[in-house]
Amino acid sequence: MASPRTRRKLIQAACGAVVGLGIGYGAGEIGLIDWLKDLPGEDLASTAVAGVLLFLGLFSIIAASSSGIYRRMAANYEAGDPLDSSVLRYLRVSGVVLLLSAALLLAPPLAVRFGLTGDAALPVAIGIGVLLALQTWLNARILRSSDELSRAAMAEASVASFWLLQLGLFGWAALAKLGLVASVSLWTLMTIAMVVYLVTSIVAALRRGMFA
Amino acid sequence: MKNRLRVLRAEAGLSQGDLAGLLGVSRQTINAVETDKYDPSLPLAMRMSKIFGVPIDAIFLDDWTPPELPHG
Secondary structure, three states: OOOHHHHHHHHHHHHHHHHHHHHHHHHHHOOHHHHHHOOOHHHHHHHHHHHHHHHHHHHHHHHOOOHHHHHHHOOOOOOOOOOOHHHHHHHHHHHHHHHHHHHHHHHHHHHHHOOOOHHHHHHHHHHHHHHHHHHHHHHHHHHHHOOHHHHHHHHHHHHHHHHHHHHHHHHHHHHHHOOOOOOOOHHHHHHHHHHHHHHHHHHHHHHOOOOO | OEEOHHHHHHHOOOOHHHHHHHHOOOHHHHHHHHOOOOOOOHHHHHHHHHHHOOOHHHOEEOOOOOOOOOOO
């Protein structure tokens, strides 16, 4: 017989599957799937990453919208956890950073898809610059207000992703120089860098028990 | 590094959240230390030692023994 915790997880998984099916069906009905299929592979990959960031950002902001909702939604919340406004503010700012990351990833491929290139893309480029500056400032705020465990996990993720990326970049660049593989675009490299950092961040947080 | 933080915390009647609040860190940090997933910084270890009123080596257990010093 499954434990109450397992039953709850199974019910949540079933609800998630139904919601996912609904979203997928809705996306198909409005033609989003066909639209996505026409995107180049690298744009599709960065759009998928942006989708994950968008979901995580919205989840963080909704979960941090009030202490009551946070207590219900945050899987790692335990009775007795200090839950003052700074905890919720930290999560909200993290959510905004994730949403900004999603917007930054979506903007260039979408602009190109809508024919905004060359001089016509200048306003988009300025907008991206402003969003990037805002995101950098918020990231600095997060780093300053983090405790030492979070900083350690961030540092580990940064080191691991740097090591993996420079290794991969060197390997690919050497093979491309030798004419053994095709060159890849900057956008593909950026998307790979984003995926590697996301994965190493999650692994670092798991290793340190931050979801406990 | 192995440690006795969970035992000391339980003896003091503190929850992970209580101790986190006293030390100014997150509950996840206390949990990570207790489960040997994170070795705290020296300043945090010293604050723990002050809170429980015991020396640091009564909280963190290290079985390393120094090599014998060469005699001159």
